[in-house]
Amino acid sequence: MKKASNRQKRKAALKVLRAESERAELDLIRRRLALPIEKRLNFLRVRLPGGGSRL
């Protein structure tokens, strides 16, 4: 049996990661859509004095 090269292993791992990331994002969207509007308001980031922002 031919051994998978490091490049192939990395490609396969990235494919799985991408699929998992998309599944998690879809799950997050579905959970947010299930919430009433008043529970969807945690979206505001606050600017920080030195630059950047935080939730």
Add this chain to the structure above:
Amino acid sequence: MNAGPLLDSIVAALAEAGLEAILIGNAAAAIHGAPVTTVDFDFMFRTTPVNLAKLKKFAAKMDAVILQPYYPISALYWVMNDGRDLRADFMPVVHGVKSFNSLQSRATRVELGGRQLWVADLADIIASKRAAGRPRDKAVLETLEKTLHEKGKQSAKT
């Protein structure tokens, strides 16, 4: 941070000033259920002399100042109050949006703090971000499109 209290006071001040404006951008997308965040509230409005007087009234009610950062090139107005972490952008022109009337015709009215807020349709928000084409707009496009798709699936079920 929970935008609820600040958004309630914005909606109340808009109503008291009698200023008609439509929430657009990431804040509107988040209200539609998209998992996105923002540092400001973007509104589309009509720049009539009456509305500009109402905008001043709105800013006064929010203890905020009005800036025109790109005057005279752009008619963008920033309404800011750093102490309250408020930055509301009011713009008469939005990329990818034909007119205020067309945006309003598809917008929905959302009740917040006992008052109504016009929120742009998610498809219009996506169109405006696609037309703007800035990297930060492109970064959220996929998420917004997935949200629109999921919303469509949900409304088809009901």
